[in-house]
Amino acid sequence: MSNRSDEVTESRDTDDLLEETDRLLSDAGFEAADAEPSPSAATDQSDVAAGAAHDRESTTASSRLAGLRSWLAVDTYFSPKAFVAFVLLLGAGLFAGATVIPIAGRIIGILGVAFTIGLLSSKRRYLELTAAGTAVGAVSAVASHAFLAVAGSFQAVVAVGVTVGLVASLVGYYFGRDLRDGLTREI
Structure with missing residues (x-):
């Protein structure tokens, strides 16, 4: 096997990763894990989470159907x-x-x-x-x-x-x- 010298690995500590995760979540509309969410924010978050879960399920289902269609294609x-x-x-x-x-x-x-x-x-x-x-x-x-x-x-x-x-x-x-x-x- 060949060595890939063009790959760069970056070592980061856990605190940096947690800060970046909190920043990304707050940019997406979620609050940090240690803050107390308000009841309306909790409802909004659950709605967003449910919508994201539904999107993942529909994407998975459509990819499965696409795979099934290609598997059932006559030309295959x-x-x-x-x-x-x-x-x-x-x-x-x-x-x-x-x-x-x-x-x-x-x-x-x-x-x-x-x-x-x-x-x-x-x-x-x-x-x-x-x-x-x-x-x-x-x-x-x-x-x-x-x-x-x-x-x-x-x-x-x-x-x-x-x-x-x-x-x-x-x-x-x-x-x-x-x-x-x-x-x-x-x-």
Whole structure:
């Protein structure tokens, strides 16, 4: 740790501190502690003290509410822009995978794009990516197996699509982040 030589400490005795406190209190409308306050002054002082206590409570409450608002803010945990971008990227990967590889190409396409996103992104975006993966998987499954979905197996088709999209995007993103961490960590 470094020494801070620019700090100046001032030693003062207790009497000086008490005098300064009395002076500050008298400037604020309070009387010194050793003087006898009049009954009206005591009432005024209690009103001022009650008002100050109320101000402190309202300030504390408003700061707590501000903290709660920032904690509950959608942008803190979920980025809609990143979600839309991931939906488009995973959809393109799904389409490219299905075009190039006939068997399991969609899964490999989602997994490859999620891996690349994990490798290239510096922020952790698990929530956005898994939500995008499940959405793309569900839409793809319903579009690919529309006959089964209409015939009465809609829930099963959507469940399989959501599961495949979730697992492929999560595994790909995890391994991409892991490789990025390994490449950027100092030895």
